[in-house]
Amino acid sequence: AELEKVWKEEKAALQGAKELAEAASRAKTRYVAGMTHELRTPLNSILGYTQILLRRGDLPPPVREAVATVHHSGEHMHALIDGLLDLARIEAGRLTLDPAPLPLPAFIDDLVRMVRPQAQARQLDFRLETSGRVPEWVNADAKRLRQILINLLANAVRYTRQGSILVTARRRGGSVELAVRDSGIGIPAEDLPRLFEAYFQARNAGQDPARLRGFGLGLAIVQRLAGLLGTEVQVQSSL
Numbered sequence: 001a002e003l004e005k006v007w008k009e010e011k012a013a014l015q016g017a018k019e020l021a022e023a024a025s026r027a028k029t030r031y032v033a034g035m036t037h038e039l040r041t042p043l044n045s046i047l048g049y050t051q052i053l054l055r056r057g058d059l060p061p062p063v064r065e066a067v068a069t070v071h072h073s074g075e076h077m078h079a080l081i082d083g084l085l086d087l088a089r090i091e092a093g094r095l096t097l098d099p100a101p102l103p104l105p106a107f108i109d110d111l112v113r114m115v116r117p118q119a120q121a122r123q124l125d126f127r128l129e130t131s132g133r134v135p136e137w138v139n140a141d142a143k144r145l146r147q148i149l150i151n152l153l154a155n156a157v158r159y160t161r162q163g164s165i166l167v168t169a170r171r172r173g174g175s176v177e178l179a180v181r182d183s184g185i186g187i188p189a190e191d192l193p194r195l196f197e198a199y200f201q202a203r204n205a206g207q208d209p210a211r212l213r214g215f216g217l218g219l220a221i222v223q224r225l226a227g228l229l230g231t232e233v234q235v236q237s238s239l
C-alpha cells in the first residue's frame with residue numbers, strides 16, 4: 001500500500017510537470033507568434049517602399065545601391081522571422097503536415113530552375129543527376145519538402161566560392177534519397193555533431209564572412225521537418 005501511494009504521488013508529480021511544460025511551450029509559441037506578427041507589419045512597409053523606389057529609373061547609382069541593401073536586409077530579416085515561427089510551432093507540436101501524391105521529377109526540376117540562376121551568377125557548375133529508376137510519384141508534404149531542399153541548396157550556393165553543386169536523386173529500397181553536394185569550404189569535424197542545433201553556426205567563417213549571417217535556424221528547422229516527414233537528414237563534410 002505504501003509503494004502504491006508513493007507511485008501515485010510520483011505519477012501525479014510527473015503529470016503536473018508535463019502539464020507545466022506543455023503550458024510553457026504553448027505560451028512561448030503564442031509569444032513568438034505575436035512577436036513575429038508585430039515585426040512583420042513594419043517590415044512589410046519597409047519592403048514595399050524599397051520595391052517602389054527600386055522601380056524608379058531616376059535614382060542615382062549610390063542611392064539605388066543603398067536602397068537595394070535595405071531591401072535585401074529586409075528580406076533576410078523576413079526569412080529569420082519565418083524561421084523563428086516555424087521552429088516554435090515544431091517544438092510545440094503545432095505544425096501541421098499536408099501529405100499528398102507528389103510528382104517527384106517535376107518537383108525537383110522546379111527547384112533546380114529556381115536555384116540555378118543564383119549558382120550561375122557565382123559561376124558555379126550546377127547539375128542534377130538521377131540514379132536508377134526514380135519513382136514518378138512520392139507521398140510527401142510538398143511545401144515542407146521544398147522548404148528543406150531550398151534551405152540545403154541555398155547553403156550550398158552561399159558557401160561555395162568555386163566549383164560545383166550537384167543534386168542527386170536515387171531510389172533506396174522503398175524510398176528515395178535526395179542529396180546536395182558542393183565543393184564549398186567544408187565544416188570542421190568537431191562542429192558536425194552540433195550542426196543541427198538551433199542557433200549554432202560552424203565557426204569556419206574566416207574564409208567566408210557569409211557564414212556568419214543569420215541565427216543558425218535553417219538546419220535546425222530542416223532536421224525537425226525531416227523528422228515530421230518520417231525521414232532523416234544526414235551530413236558528411238570535411239575541410
